[in-house]
Amino acid sequence: MWKDWVRPFIRPLPQWSTVAVAPGQQVVTATLHGDGKSMDVTEDHTVASLVPLMIATSLDAGQRPVLQYRESATGKLLGVLRLTRSASVTTEKATITLYYVTAGEHHCLGQPLRAWSTRLQNRVMLKNRAPHHFSPEPAAVQQLMIAYLCPRPTILVSVAAPGHQNIFPMDLIGPLERSGLFSLALRSTSISVPIMRETRKVALSSIPATMKAVVYKLAEQHKHPLADWNALPFPVRPSREFGITVPASALRIQELDIVHSQEVGSHTLFIGRIVSEENLAEGTQLHHTAGFHQAYRRRKGVPFAEV
């Protein structure tokens, strides 16, 4: 439609698009190129910190690898992140490598629209910047959007300890496939960070796309613990092994045994092992992708279903 072409010239594209995607669909493939090798990291990389922007993977791809995102169906290059090796995190059995994101570019829009659209988006970010509030630099947000070319699932994380219970959304999460580990990057200001470090147990609920509104509302739990599980606006049940309260309507419940945690930039990186998995229902799951990715797919006539 002509409007899809004209609109991005007038109004900035949304940074994020909230979309309904079936679990396990690999619409975009991520490969890490470094040290003369290239390896599929679609299920083996995750964001570890927002300030500075850092990526964790169980591969050591040398000093300056390049992360490429390609459309799985066509092989088209959608985006690139340039990385510089930082530190390693060693857990009991595996080593995770952390990389700074030093540069990035996407190819979802042709020039000059790409540069114009970035300018419009950055202008809005700078205008809406609240003093004393957490807000990464526009260039880092643009790079973060590239990391979201692989649509990222949103989950609800449940935490329970005597005197503290909480449930909040996270999407800086994911498997680090080769190590068999799973990571969560939670801002160190979250009131649940010390509890998670102590209890070393959380329940992760994959959420149907239809629950978007309630999931966003739960972001408030960043600063306030939940007064009572019964106050939640949806039915709940206990998780299988840990007995932590989770939404009854979750598509899948996983229980995570946390084996390591450490501060990485603005976030605390929790690394753990999935110790149980209950697949409860079929259906599309709440995901986020970059607004320019959705614009690209819309132009091709294959947009993600937006929620």
Ligand SMILES: Cc1cc2nc3c(=O)[nH]c(=O)nc-3n(C[C@H](O)[C@H](O)[C@H](O)COP(=O)(O)O)c2cc1C
């Ligand atoms: C869909 C969604 C996903 C989120 N994922 C994360 C996450 O992975 N890590 C994190 O630290 N916070 C995550 N948040 C929480 C928000 O960043 C947090 O609640 C928000 O920043 C409010 O805190 P603030 O007022 O201190 O900024 C997420 C929030 C939403 C709505």
